[in-house]
Amino acid sequence: MSILFLLLFFPLLLPPSLSLPYPYNASYRIDCGGLTPSTDSYNTSWLADEFFTGGSTAVVSEPLHFHLPQEKTLRYFPLSSGKKNCYNIPVPPGRYYVRTFTVYDNYDGKSHSASFDASVEGTLVFSWRSPWVENLARDGAYSDLFAFVKDRQLDFCFYSIATDAPVIGSLEVVQIDPLSYNSPETGDSYILVNYGRLSPGSPQWGPGFTSDPDPFGRSWQSDADYRNANSASARVITTKEKITGTEQAPNYFPMKLYQSAVTIGGGLEYELDVDAKLDYLVWFHFAEIDSTVKKAGERVFDVLVNEKNVSRVDIYKEVGSFAAYSLNYTEKNLSSSVLNVKLVPVIGAPLISGLENYAMVPADLSTVPEQVIAMRALKDSLHVPDRMGWNGDPCAPTDWDAWEGVTCHADKNGTGLVITQIDLGSQGLKGYISDQISLLSNLINLNLSANALEGTLPIGLGQKSLARLDLSNNQFSGSIPESLTSSNLQLVYAT
Ligand SMILES: *[C@@H]1O[C@H](CO)[C@@H](O)[C@H](O)[C@H]1NC(C)=O
Ligand SMILES: *[C@@H]1O[C@H](CO)[C@@H](O)[C@H](O)[C@H]1NC(C)=O
Numbered sequence: 232m233s234i235l236f237l238l239l240f241f242p243l244l245l246p247p248s249l250s251l252p253y254p255y256n257a258s259y260r261i262d263c264g265g266l267t268p269s270t271d272s273y274n275t276s277w278l279a280d281e282f283f284t285g286g287s288t289a290v291v292s293e294p295l296h297f298h299l300p301q302e303k304t305l306r307y308f309p310l311s312s313g314k315k316n317c318y319n320i321p322v323p324p325g326r327y328y329v330r331t332f333t334v335y336d337n338y339d340g341k342s343h344s345a346s347f348d349a350s351v352e353g354t355l356v357f358s359w360r361s362p363w364v365e366n367l368a369r370d371g372a373y374s375d376l377f378a379f380v381k382d383r384q385l386d387f388c389f390y391s392i393a394t395d396a397p398v399i400g401s402l403e404v405v406q407i408d409p410l411s412y413n414s415p416e417t418g419d420s421y422i423l424v425n426y427g428r429l430s431p432g433s434p435q436w437g438p439g440f441t442s443d444p445d446p447f448g449r450s451w452q453s454d455a456d457y458r459n460a461n462s463a464s465a466r467v468i469t470t471k472e473k474i475t476g477t478e479q480a481p482n483y484f485p486m487k488l489y490q491s492a493v494t495i496g497g498g499l500e501y502e503l504d505v506d507a508k509l510d511y512l513v514w515f516h517f518a519e520i521d522s523t524v525k526k527a528g529e530r531v532f533d534v535l536v537n538e539k540n541v542s543r544v545d546i547y548k549e550v551g552s553f554a555a556y557s558l559n560y561t562e563k564n565l566s567s568s569v570l571n572v573k574l575v576p577v578i579g580a581p582l583i584s585g586l587e588n589y590a591m592v593p594a595d596l597s598t599v600p601e602q603v604i605a606m607r608a609l610k611d612s613l614h615v616p617d618r619m620g621w622n623g624d625p626c627a628p629t630d631w632d633a634w635e636g637v638t639c640h641a642d643k644n645g646t647g648l649v650i651t652q653i654d655l656g657s658q659g660l661k662g663y664i665s666d667q668i669s670l671l672s673n674l675i676n677l678n679l680s681a682n683a684l685e686g687t688l689p690i691g692l693g694q695k696s697l698a699r700l701d702l703s704n705n706q707f708s709g710s711i712p713e714s715l716t717s718s719n720l721q722l723v724y725a726t
């Protein structure tokens with residue numbers, strides 16, 4: 232009886248885990264500068280440009296040089312839109328793959344590629360400096376990262392260096408598994424910035440390059456340019472056989488990754504460029520796709536990162552053949568400008584199917600949430616002009632200047648940023664003071680003199696921290712709130 236029971240019900244126990252669809256459905260693919268929605272030649276749907284805070288649209292100078300429609304149009308942010316501009320995309324809280332396409336191609340006819348920075352969720356992630364290398368300026372480049380979004384809005388912001396106009400060709404945001412790439416161990420305060428995602432033995436593939444699917448939206452590069460001279464003659468192996476253990480939570484590595492590999496008797500060596508003193512997370516992907524390897528102990532090699540022995544690998548022993556096997560390793564506090572990966576033979580020739588390298592960028596401090604609310608309310612009520620760049624987080628990233636006229640400091644316990652000074656004298660402001668200003672509990676100086684502000688002064692104005700207040704030369708009405716009559720406040724007030 233018990234055997235019959237098992238036979239009847241056993242099939243029901245297995246299939247669900249194999250056939251689960253990708254459970255995350257939030258994604259936006261924005262054709263920056265695009266006026267209408269479109270579908271590209273890989274069947275990917277693109278939204279017309281939206282969610283931006285300012286800027287203008289343009290077209291690359293040689294549209295025929297680009298094969299995808301979303302690569303031909305762009306958005307740029309001239310200084311009249313302010314130093315800081317953003318895409319503010321409404322998303323459920325979670326973890327996201329964010330990819331940008333950045334191109335110049337002399338769209339403005341000035342032969343000057345721009346210097347600018349980009350941030351995600353208030354942390355600096357990309358820096359572009361003029362002049363860009365020739366092929367990047369002409370052909371453009373994709374950059375990507377994984378980041379957590381804790382509120383309901385993903386902020387991707389640009390900051391102009393000198394007077395240059397930041398530029399973007401497309402922006403993709405795809406929800407991914409929050410447990411992917413080791414986050415249960417590293418926590419949710421790191422942004423993983425892609426410094427190389429290689430698919431050894433295969434030309435470039437994935438979104439933007441082929442129609443091969445990857446639920447995370449990742450694209451994969453050929454490894455040929457990253458193999459060191461000693462490994463130049465490595466042999467490529469490919470298979471069309473099914474590889475087990477692929478496309479599974481939380482990383483959903485595509486089967487295609489494991490269907491090609493490179494191998495070489497003398498050992499394989501890769502050199503990946505890195506550029507900041509940070510921790511780097513390295514992922515290695517293997518599958519035994521040579522059917523002449525039939526048991527454990529026939530292909531054994533050591534994996535070394537910057538000469539450190541990370542692991543001994545016997546793929547067959549771990550998972551058998553035609554099955555995916557992945558390892559990850561964190562290189563701490565890397566101080567060289569190259570990350571070197573070696574596969575050193577022990578028995579037979581080493582073989583590799585995938586190699587990923589991510590800089591672990593710690594999330595920057597950001598403005599405490601209630602002060603962000605207050606500053607957004609003031610932006611609206613005071614009609615702060617676009618040219619002042621009041622977009623994104625008022626104070627973060629800390630590498631950038633705060634919103635024009637705003638001074639920030641770390642709060643007492645060092646966990647957030649707070650606004651200590653607002654200096655908006657003679658800016659042609661026309662509105663009123665929002666009562667949300669009471670949320671700025673660390674404000675020391677407020678100067679709104681010589682504008683055309685109206686209405687009554689909010690009761691919340693006069694927080695204990697306030698030491699200097701200048702509201703002179705405006706058209707305020709009503710009486711002065713009692714909170715403003717404290718003795719230590721230096722008050723300059725005239726209607
Ligand atoms: C996405 O999934 C959530 C639940 O996981 C569901 O509530 C929502 O309607 C889905 N959205 C779309 C566009 O399918
Ligand atoms: C594109 O998608 C549509 C439906 O969304 C499908 O009918 C069509 O076959 C797809 N084309 C390609 C080339 O995948």
Ligand SMILES: *[C@@H]1O[C@H](CO)[C@@H](O)[C@H](O)[C@H]1NC(C)=O
Pocket residue numbers: 533540541542543
């Ligand atoms: C490298 O480390 C592994 C354990 O991770 C060990 O089994 C192997 O012997 C080491 N290789 C060398 C050459 O020391």
Ligand SMILES: *[C@@H]1O[C@H](CO)[C@@H](O)[C@H](O)[C@H]1NC(C)=O
Pocket residue numbers: 413557558559560
């Ligand atoms: C990644 O590495 C950590 C530490 O070695 C390990 O605990 C974890 O299981 C690894 N994850 C995968 C998917 O290999």
Ligand SMILES: *[C@@H]1O[C@H](CO)[C@@H](O)[C@H](O)[C@H]1NC(C)=O
Pocket residue numbers: 564566
């Ligand atoms: C990182 O490495 C540098 C030397 O390269 C060293 O001075 C510094 O103390 C290290 N920091 C940590 C946190 O290990």
Ligand SMILES: *[C@@H]1O[C@H](CO)[C@@H](O)[C@H](O)[C@H]1NC(C)=O
Pocket residue numbers: 599642643644645646
């Ligand atoms: C740090 O201070 C802020 C107020 O500035 C407070 O909201 C927050 O709870 C404090 N955090 C800790 C860990 O004490």
Ligand SMILES: *[C@@H]1O[C@H](CO)[C@@H](O)[C@H](O)[C@H]1NC(C)=O
Pocket residue numbers: 655656657678679680681699700701723
């Ligand atoms: C406020 O700003 C104006 C410049 O717009 C300046 O003349 C004035 O002295 C400032 N007020 C105080 C109290 O510093």
